[in-house]
Ligand SMILES: C=C1C[C@]23C[C@@]1(O)CC[C@H]2[C@@]12CCC[C@@](C)(C(=O)O1)[C@H]2[C@@H]3C(=O)O
């Protein structure tokens with residue numbers, strides 16, 4: 001039987017201090033354990049991009065006849081873009097935002113009833129990447145893989161069925177959109193369905209799987225010294241992020257520093273993950289990103305993390321490999337890659353990189 005994301009960390013427990021999750025609303029000062037300096041994260045204080053550069057992540061209209069080449073170009077230069085006219089109903093986006101807000105407004109004691117276990121993927125807790133840092137992040141999260149029924153029943157004894165339907169509908173819409181975006185990006189490189197057999201469009205997407213990550217960044221007394229979610233890349237093919245109307249997401253560009261992604265109501269942020277970087281033989285950039293917090297408005301985000309079934313081998317598309325452009329990466333399944341990432345974190349990509357003899 002093919003393994004799913006639920007099994008990924010079974011043999012690989014990650015020790016996370018969920019039970020120390022504070023009641024953020026009660027903290028008037030930033031505790032020491034939440035105070036970040038460049039020692040805790042080399043890029044913590046890297047220069048923010050000056051607004052005067054005018055360089056901004058592209059906002060792409062999916063109805064534009066040139067959308068494929070705009071997406072391809074954004075994947076190469078930014079590893080990310082925003083999309084408008086994506087076809088996901090506004091009520092569904094509002095619905096998922098409402099669900100996320102209601103979840104995080106529950107008392108800590110209730111949320112901990114659905115706490116993520118050390119060997120599990122789903123449930124409430126601190127960010128999985130917390131184990132790589134000495135300092136705590138100013139956020140809380142809830143991860144959904146498979147059916148959220150059991151967890152939702154513990155959180156909302158009355159309303160859980162409605163919320164399960166909402167998540168199912170959201171995942172269905174995101175899955176269709178993610179596949180459309182992947183093919184638009186690949187088409188821009190001249191790659192078509194014949195080139196990637198496992199990812200056929202006409203397969204009801206039965207080769208793909210996903211996780212939904214709900215994030216909450218509470219109002220913070222000293223935002224400049226705190227970190228919402230530390231710099232990381234996603235392990236996915238693509239991630240589609242809904243953010244509420246509060247800024248906080250930042251992308252790193254070597255030439256610009258940290259660039260804030262402004263919230264555009266109704267639009268979605270898309271970012272290239274490590275597996276798409278591998279598939280494109282390094283042409284698409286797996287973008288380093290993080291979330292900052294602020295003093296006046298709490299922030300919510302919902303990340304749809306999308307990739308292939310755990311046992312599908314991902315390797316650079318042969319068409320993008322030539323005697324000059326040899327395959328940059330070894331082939332890897334999502335499951336193998338998540339395990340490599342669970343050990344080596346931001347060095348995972350370099351661990352599977354082929355070293356070409358000069
Ligand atoms: C499918 C997954 C991707 C993810 C690990 C996970 O098993 C479920 C949560 C995902 C997430 C969300 C926040 C950032 C991230 C790096 C993390 O720690 O958990 C990603 C993981 C990833 O993309 O590698």
Ligand SMILES: O=C(O)CCC(=O)C(=O)O
Nearest residue numbers: 213215248249291301303
């Ligand atoms: O909250 C955000 O803007 C970023 C979230 C994120 O990067 C993630 O969940 O992987």
Ligand SMILES: [Fe+2]
Nearest residue numbers: 232233234289
């Ligand atoms: Fe992310």
